[in-house]
Amino acid sequence: MRDFHVPGRSAVLSTQAMAATSMPVATLTALDILRQGGNAMDAAIAACAVLAVVEPQSTGIGGDCFCLYAPAGSGEVVALNGSGRAPAGATPERLRSDGLTAMVSTSAHSVTVPGAISAWEKLNAAHGKLPLSQILLPAIRLAENGHPVHARVASDWSASVGKLSRQTATARHFLKDGKAYGVGDVFAQPALARTLRAIGEKGAKAFYEGEVAADMVATLRAAGGSHTEEDFAKGLSAAEFVKPIQSSWRGMDVFQCPPNGSGLLVLSMLGILGGFETPEAGPLSVERLHRHVEAGRLAYRDRDAFLADPAMAEVPVAHLTSPDYTAALRALIDDGAAMRELPEAGSAEWLPKHRDTVYLCVVDADGNACSFINSLFESFGSGILAEQSGVMLQNRGFGFRLQEGHPNCIAPNKRPMHTIIPGMVMKNGRAIMPYGVMGGHFQPMGQTLFLSNHFEFGMDVQAALDFPRLFPYAGKVQVERGIPTDVLDRLSRLGHECTLIDKPHGGGQAIFIDHERGVLIGGSDPRKDGCALGY
Template sequence: MRDFHAPGRSPVLASHGMAATSMPAATLTAIDILRQGGNALDAAIAACAVLAVIEPQSTGIGGDNFCLYAPAGTGKVVAMNGSGRAPAGATPEKLRADGLTAMVNTSAHSVTVPGAVSAWEKLNKAHGKLSLAQILAPAIKIAEEGHPVHGRVASDWESAAPKLAKNAAAAKHFLKDGKAFAVGDKFAQPALAKTLRAIGERGAKAFYEGEIAADMVAALQAAGGTHTEADFAAGLDVAEFVTPIQTRWKGMDVYQCPPNGSGLLVLQMLGVLGQCETPEGGPLGVTRLHRHVEAARLAYRDRDGFLADPSQVEVPVGKLTSDDYTKQLRALIRDDVAMRELPPAGMAEMLPKHKDTVYLCVVDAEGNACSFINSLFESFGSGILAEKSGVMLHNRGFGFRLQEGHPNCIAPNKRPMHTIIPGMVMKDGRAIMPFGVMGGHFQPMGQTLFLTNHFEFGLDLQESLDLPRLFPYAGKLQVERGIPASVLDQLSRLGHNCELIDKPHGGGQAIFIDHARGVLVGASDPRKDGCALGY
């Protein structure tokens, strides 16, 4: 039971259906779809489409999607990889000829063909109950009428204003008198509404072929991209159902999407941490935080060395998540000192900056559970707006490398290393918790912090999301302000280079399914503007 004298909120409880997203209007949309007869997947797509309108810095139809879906009564988890591929003309030689020595976040070369719309349609056809037109109707209405800008959205928007100013169309439609939209300003996207309506009426083909695709291609070619309408037409079928990866942890099965996503880091870190006894001092104790950071440093080292598109490069998932290998990693972690240097793995290099994403989850009355994540990567993606269609294009290709021989080197029709990772916990053949934590590269760290907060240290779902976070990044240990000064001092003495960060790490949602009592328990991260609702 939480301290009701202290700031915070309780988990949300319900018995029929529940949704948790990063914006109230999106959560309400999901609940409305459930009440209209849609299932958890319908509600997730509808909520995500709304977020594409009202949280435009984080997500959109110009981005990518990953999903884990657990249909009730099947004991199975379905995984969707909705990440797009680089255009056919994207070669390292072409980029170097254009003067690039590394990927640039605002370059058209960092825009892969968006995969989200392909994924939405395939998920809807395979597992949905309502039509795309019904599902997208709430987002279309909001895009036409406008919606007031919320606090976290406004903060991110202000930070991204210089990027938006670089693109004439983005500056025209996403800045007001040269400045970001402020809290309470109403923001409408009529061009995006028209595009969403076309997708609802004619399906994903309306996005990947014809005038909408032509508009996106024109915007990218004007910015120096190699994209063609043929590249976009090929993107219609880019999303694919894949076999999820999993690990056994504390009597539960934790599921992730396979590479090119980075869910294997979650499994790897849980494998390492699962070999440790629960330390004294609680979830904010120095030993717990130190071990978690060290496990993360090792896992992210391996990610930078090996994670890439498995259709073009072999990714040793089995080895990296095996008991033998995680035992070797555990043996490297000492409680009395941080590792000064990590043992070599691949070609690890400094990570790019943190990114923006939306994560949401829905559980319906039948027990179907959906874990859903959609992203533009960085805030407002590439900052390149296809003006006629209203599509802001992501910059997921910024995750590529230009080093020849690196498994994640850019190549034609290749998928980049991806950060967005939905999570699902199963027990005894039933889904017990769809969950996720946003925040670009932070996501595996965030997921494992959340899972251990709840299942190991006994915090309730909301407390598990609320707890202050930290993340090893670029040689520093980035910490939120809520971690006690005494703990930071001890971490520094162990050898960690601690620094306070301006914006908090990520944001997350989760819904726990209490099968024994027939109760749904939902939580939403205070680092975002959203909430959990149930009925």
């Protein structure tokens, strides 16, 4: 039970349907689509399209998408990989000849062909009920008429002025007199509205072929990219249904999308942490946080060594998530001290030697559950705007490496290592929670913190999202202000170098399905501007 003397909000409860997104207008859109006869998939796509308009720093039709969907009564989880590929001309030699020694986030070479629209069309065709023209209409209207900028969006916008100033077209449309749009400023995107309308009327072909594709290609080639219209035409079929990966944890089955997504890290971390007894001192105890940081360090070590496009490299998912391996990693964690060094990746033996996204979830009256995530990667992606079509292009290719021989080295038609991961929890063959936590590289850490907060420490959905976070990154532990000073002092004495971060870690949404009582319980992260609503 929350303390009503303390600022905060309660979890949202309903009996029929619910949506949780990072912007109020997107949540309302999802419910409107449900009331128009759509299902959870239709509502999720509609809400995502709205977020592509009103949360432009985080997502857009120039980005990628992943989805987990649990059709009611099926006992199954459907997974879709909607990540795009590098252009055919993207070779390490080409990038080095252009002066790159590593991937650059604002370079056209970091722009992969967007996969989101391919994903939306495929998901709608396979599992939706309403036509795309109806689903996209709320987003079209918002892009045409404009929408007031919310607080978190304005904060992120202000931090991105340097990137938005790099390209003349981008600055012309995304800055006002050289400055970011502020809270309450109305921002319209008429070119994006025209593109969304064309997609609604003609399908994904209107994005991957014809005028829109030609505009994106011309923009990228002018910025030094190797992209061609043929690359974009191939992007029409980029999205594909894949077999989800899963593991058992605390009597439940946790599902993730397979590589090139980072969901295997969630399964690895849950495997490591699941063998520990729950700390008696509680969720803010040094013991709990220390173990979580150490598990994260081990899992991310393996990600950096192995995670890549499975069509072009072997990714040892079974090994990295197996009970034997995660138990061996657990044995490396010492409650009395942080590991000074880590074993070689993929091993539990000592051998010689972040970002912007939108996540949303919907449960409809029939019990269909949708876990949906769409992203430009870093704030405003590459910062390269295809002006005539209004498409801001992602920089997902920044996830590649230029290291020859590395499984994640950039190559033609290859998918990069991906950070966006929707989550789904099942129990006894029924979905009990679509959930997700945004924040680039932070997402596996965020998901496991959230799941532990809720299922292990008994917090309700909203409290589990509210709870303060930390993240081992670049040799330090980035901590939010909500972690008490005495806890940080003790973590430091264990050997962790803790540093406060300016902006909080990520943002999440979740809907718990209480089958026994027939109640939906939703939450939305206070680190964003959104909300959960139901009826």
